[in-house]
Amino acid sequence: MSGHSGRLDVIGRPLPRVDAAAKVSGVAVYADDISLPRMLHCRILRSPHPHARVLSVDASAARRIPGVRAVITGQDLPIRYGIMPVAQDERALEAEKVRYVGDPVAAVAAVDEETAAAALDAIRVEYEELQPVTSIEEGLGEPADEPIHDRAYTRRPFNVHRQLSYEFGDVEAGFARADHIREDVFFYQGNTHLPMEQHSAVATYVDGRLTLWSSTQVVHYVHRALSRVLELPMNRVRVIGAAHGGGFGGKTDPFAHEIIVSKLAMLTGRPVKCTLTREEVFYAHRGRHPVLMWIRTGVTRDGRITAMHYRSALDGGAYGSYGPASVFYTGTLQTTTYAIPAYRFDSVRVFTNKAPCGPKRGHGTPQGRFGVELQLDKIAEDLGMDPAELKRRNFVRPFTRAVNWLRITSCGLEECTARVLDASDYRARERRAGRGMGFAISSYMSGAGTAIYWNDMAHSEVQLKVDRTGVTAYCGAMEIGQGSDSVLAFIVAEELGLLPSDVRLVTADTDTTPVDLGSYSSRVTFMAGNAALQAARRMRDLLVEAVAERMGVHGDLSEIEVRDGRIGDFSFEEACVIGSARYGALATSGSYRPPRIGGPFKGSGVGPSPAYSYSACVVDLEADARTGLIDVRKVWIAHDVGRAINPLLVIGQIEGSVYMALGEALMEEQAYRKGRHKWPSMLEYKSPTFLDTPEIESFIVETVDPEGPYGAKEAGQGPLLPVLPALVSAVHEALGVWVDEVPVTPEKVLRALESRARGGPPRHGPKAFPAFDFGETIRVQPPDPHDMRIGGELEEAFRGA
Amino acid sequence: MQHELDRPIQREVIALSVNGEERQLLVAVHRTLLEVLREDLGLTGTKHGCELGECGTCTVLVDGRPQLSCLLLPLQVEGAEITTVEGLGTTAELHPLQRAFAELGAAQCGYCTPGMLLAARALLDERPRPTRDEIREALAGNLCRCTGYVKILEAVELAAERSGT
Numbered sequence: 012m013s014g015h016s017g018r019l020d021v022i023g024r025p026l027p028r029v030d031a032a033a034k035v036s037g038v039a040v041y042a043d044d045i046s047l048p049r050m051l052h053c054r055i056l057r058s059p060h061p062h063a064r065v066l067s068v069d070a071s072a073a074r075r076i077p078g079v080r081a082v083i084t085g086q087d088l089p090i091r092y093g094i095m096p097v098a099q100d101e102r103a104l105e106a107e108k109v110r111y112v113g114d115p116v117a118a119v120a121a122v123d124e125e126t127a128a129a130a131l132d133a134i135r136v137e138y139e140e141l142q143p144v145t146s147i148e149e150g151l152g153e154p155a156d157e158p159i160h161d162r163a164y165t166r167r168p169f170n171v172h173r174q175l176s177y178e179f180g181d182v183e184a185g186f187a188r189a190d191h192i193r194e195d196v197f198f199y200q201g202n203t204h205l206p207m208e209q210h211s212a213v214a215t216y217v218d219g220r221l222t223l224w225s226s227t228q229v230v231h232y233v234h235r236a237l238s239r240v241l242e243l244p245m246n247r248v249r250v251i252g253a254a255h256g257g258g259f260g261g262k263t264d265p266f267a268h269e270i271i272v273s274k275l276a277m278l279t280g281r282p283v284k285c286t287l288t289r290e291e292v293f294y295a296h297r298g299r300h301p302v303l304m305w306i307r308t309g310v311t312r313d314g315r316i317t318a319m320h321y322r323s324a325l326d327g328g329a330y331g332s333y334g335p336a337s338v339f340y341t342g343t344l345q346t347t348t349y350a351i352p353a354y355r356f357d358s359v360r361v362f363t364n365k366a367p368c369g370p371k372r373g374h375g376t377p378q379g380r381f382g383v384e385l386q387l388d389k390i391a392e393d394l395g396m397d398p399a400e401l402k403r404r405n406f407v408r409p410f411t412r413a414v415n416w417l418r419i420t421s422c423g424l425e426e427c428t429a430r431v432l433d434a435s436d437y438r439a440r441e442r443r444a445g446r447g448m449g450f451a452i453s454s455y456m457s458g459a460g461t462a463i464y465w466n467d468m469a470h471s472e473v474q475l476k477v478d479r480t481g482v483t484a485y486c487g488a489m490e491i492g493q494g495s496d497s498v499l500a501f502i503v504a505e506e507l508g509l510l511p512s513d514v515r516l517v518t519a520d521t522d523t524t525p526v527d528l529g530s531y532s533s534r535v536t537f538m539a540g541n542a543a544l545q546a547a548r549r550m551r552d553l554l555v556e557a558v559a560e561r562m563g564v565h566g567d568l569s570e571i572e573v574r575d576g577r578i579g580d581f582s583f584e585e586a587c588v589i590g591s592a593r594y595g596a597l598a599t600s601g602s603y604r605p606p607r608i609g610g611p612f613k614g615s616g617v618g619p620s621p622a623y624s625y626s627a628c629v630v631d632l633e634a635d636a637r638t639g640l641i642d643v644r645k646v647w648i649a650h651d652v653g654r655a656i657n658p659l660l661v662i663g664q665i666e667g668s669v670y671m672a673l674g675e676a677l678m679e680e681q682a683y684r685k686g687r688h689k690w691p692s693m694l695e696y697k698s699p700t701f702l703d704t705p706e707i708e709s710f711i712v713e714t715v716d717p718e719g720p721y722g723a724k725e726a727g728q729g730p731l732l733p734v735l736p737a738l739v740s741a742v743h744e745a746l747g748v749w750v751d752e753v754p755v756t757p758e759k760v761l762r763a764l765e766s767r768a769r770g771g772p773p774r775h776g777p778k779a780f781p782a783f784d785f786g787e788t789i790r791v792q793p794p795d796p797h798d799m800r801i802g803g804e805l806e807e808a809f810r811g812a
Numbered sequence: 813m814q815h816e817l818d819r820p821i822q823r824e825v826i827a828l829s830v831n832g833e834e835r836q837l838l839v840a841v842h843r844t845l846l847e848v849l850r851e852d853l854g855l856t857g858t859k860h861g862c863e864l865g866e867c868g869t870c871t872v873l874v875d876g877r878p879q880l881s882c883l884l885l886p887l888q889v890e891g892a893e894i895t896t897v898e899g900l901g902t903t904a905e906l907h908p909l910q911r912a913f914a915e916l917g918a919a920q921c922g923y924c925t926p927g928m929l930l931a932a933r934a935l936l937d938e939r940p941r942p943t944r945d946e947i948r949e950a951l952a953g954n955l956c957r958c959t960g961y962v963k964i965l966e967a968v969e970l971a972a973e974r975s976g977t
Contacts, residue, residue, distance in 0.1 A: 031914035034922030035929065036906065037857020037897035044856035207861045207869055207923040207957055256859070256923030257957050289862040492921025492958050659917045663963060667920065670960030693866035693955065701948045701961045 098331025185318025208256020
């Protein structure tokens with residue numbers, strides 16, 4: 012299911028996305044654009060306290076307000092849910108306890124939003140405030156008050172959500188071999204997705220069937236959560252993805268408002284809509300975890316890594332969300348870029364009384380990448396080596412297995428590096444005070460190798476229907492702006508000799524489309540793409556066979572061309588008629604399940620991906636030692652996407668990733684004061700405007716992965732990662748000081764300069780990693796780096812070992 | 813408790829000219845132009861990102877000038893000509909800006925696009941061949957989270973180029 016021989020007519024061409032006209036003309040229907048007859052409007056009452064017991068909720072006055080049709084509280088939605096089976100720790104409305112400012116406690120459905128808002132004012136909630144946990148350090152320590160969650164759910168000292176410790180190979184022996192060892196501490200501040208569209212959902216309940224339109228990235232997971240919490244069988248729940256105004260990971264959990272409008276629709280028998288305010292979007296969050304890191308790396312004299320010990324502590328916020336995966340992702344992918352012969356990885360996620368953290372573009376990996384890249388830069392400085400050269404010496408090779416068993420297939424690190432170093436003239440760069448260039452690399456997954464809930468089924472399914480009117484593709488994949496729909500249309504069009512606009516699409520509707528797990532972990536192109544390819548090739552074979560019969564061709568059918576809207580002697584429309592006459596109702600299906608590539612240890616399910624993308628980046632900037640201001644002049648970025656299904660969309664993903672990275676690097680932070688969000692508004696939460704975004708020069712590198720559709724890998728997340736360390740490295744070159752945390756605000760630059768001026772270390776950043784017992788270390792025998800076995804063959808080998 | 817709804821809501825009959833169509837409406841005076849466009853006139857092409865004047869998403873043209881519809885009251889714009897994305901072009905006949913945005917991939921999720929297009933239209937009406945800096949300046953009040961602004965810049969340039977020839 013891969014490589015494609017012969018000419019490609021659609022794949023690789025910079026065609027406009029299939030939904031372009033709808034989007035530029037304003038006719039695309041986003042969730043908040045939906046308005047149904049008799050629709051009620053919902054508003055949600057949220058906790059004003061970061062940590063408190065709910066003593067009572069009195070909604071009687073609210074219920075008496077004319078125009079209020081229903082008020083619900085925690086009693087009405089007692090069942091817990093969460094995106095991961097091991098973290099079912101949220102309730103749509105909390106009856107007993109609130110854990111962050113913004114935790115929902117009651118909701119109203121009324122004839123209009125103003126009436127609903129007035130009703131919220133009339134609800135009386137009595138709270139008993141508890142001491143909030145507001146930092147990683149507090150979360151790791153003994154609770155000052157009662158823990159945020161039940162003791163049975165957490166680990167000692169009871170605000171610890173998850174912890175892990177792994178050692179792959181003999182790390183101590185690796186350090187013993189090293190000529191030079193460095194230890195550094197880094198901090199990556201949390202930040203949020205800030206999609207332009209606020210989350211919105213509309214529910215109806217008719218004849219015992221619930222329908223929800225939502226701005227979600229994952230209709231299937233919302234479907235599961237609604238069924239669970241509302242106690243409706245899956246076949247009574249339908250979730251439809253509306254046109255989507257931006258996700259970046261922030262709409263990848265099932266959300267309280269989706270459950271609440273569904274419940275209110277069931278109670279009132281009327282459609283109910285809820286659109287979050289911008290302030291509520293900051294509380295919905297699920298954004299980048301703040302992560303504190305400690306890294307110890309040993310190298311030989313010539314810069315080859317002998318061992319690495321990486322520790323991270325994640326500030327998870329109030330709930331689990333994707334945290335059980337995030338805690339792994341901060342450390343698992345270091346090995347997919349650098350050949351680390353021995354690797355130890357300890358990580359811990361704590362609960363704090365803040366909006367829950369989750370997956371944001373890069374999910375858990377940008378933080379670790381930031382630390383590792385910067386530490387290698389510092390090691391290069393210690394050794395008097397060029398950092399790009401030191402990194403190159405440690406690059407993984409294509410088709411190898413990493414020390415933690417991750418299988419690496421195609422790998423364009425060398426080519427990506429060459430492209431950006433050449434284009435930026437990095438080696439001949441001007442060296443003067445106030446000017447700097449930095450270089451960094453990264454890698455990201457093309458979809459997770461395991462589903463969020465354990466099952467044996469395909470991760471993506473596509474059905475194609477041909478009838479006398481043409482072809483339609485059905486897939487649960489969700490278009491969130493990244494081009495999911497376009498990828499499906501391009502692949503089907505390529506295989507059937509059509510233009511993308513000839514392919515009708517039905518996507519992200521749990522009643523009519525087969526399951527795709529959704530738009531997260533950069534999985535759509537690889538997984539839905541492969542499923543579409545399989546379905547389309549099966550359809551092509553059937554149509555060719557029918558046409559051949561009509562043409563009187565027997566035996567070798569390869570002379571029947573499928574191209575330019577024709578199959579053999581017939582137009583595609585005629586071929587559809589011939590096919591319908593030959594077969595009757597005509598449908599094919601395709602599905603994709605990732606190969607079983609995980610290693611022989613518990614926890615090996617997080618990190619494996621059927622293929623990894625690679626990227627390299629150079630940032631050129633000027634930094635002002637008097638003001639601390641940074642002016643990014645240009646960013647060069649090369650991204651190995653395997654093959655660009657559509658280069659226009661790939662470049663768009665790369666540019667968007669770079670932009671988002673610059674926001675995280677320079678200004679964006681989801682920060683709190685005493686458990687309250689410092690700036691839950693778009694004015695005060697600074698994000699880059701048109702004027703703040705520099706020139707970006709992007710290069711697509713194609714390594715044609717053997718398992719990707721036409722060789723394609725992920726495009727939309729990986730290019731974010733190298734930008735941040737490259738920027739910090741450039742600041743160091745410009746000013747001679749390290750800012751070991753992001754965002755790199757002018758204030759931090761000045762603090763680093765002041766520290767140096769006082770004779771202190773020439774840096775600003777965290778000073779130490781808190782003492783914490785990570786528990787027993789799981790020791791794993793590393794694989795043979797050339798062992799590329801997968802599936803049953805690999806598992807057989809584990810049993811034999 | 814005394815809340816907003818205990819006070820009588822003042823309503824006014826107003827006449828709005830939107831995309832060349834005259835419309836008479838009875839609206840509560842505190843409702844914003846954004847709400848009236850979307851909810852009373854069904855012109856949902858105009859989007860909202862904050863409803864506080866921070867993001868530029870709800871930009872419409874008032875007598876050709878870009879304005880934030882979330883900060884305007886319909887009473888303030890009576891007698892003015894209002895243009896929304898629906899008045900810029902149609903799927904059957906796209907405005908050159910819309911065509912350029914579509915061709916170059918300047919719309920990804922598409923949510924900021926209507927506001928971005930109208931701000932760009934106002935710029936091109938005033939300066940048919942803007943410099944890159946003038947484009948950046950004119951669109952600096954419109955946030956986009958998908959594109960990194962690069963393709964938007966190129967699309968505005970392309971539309972300007974095409975209209976100039």
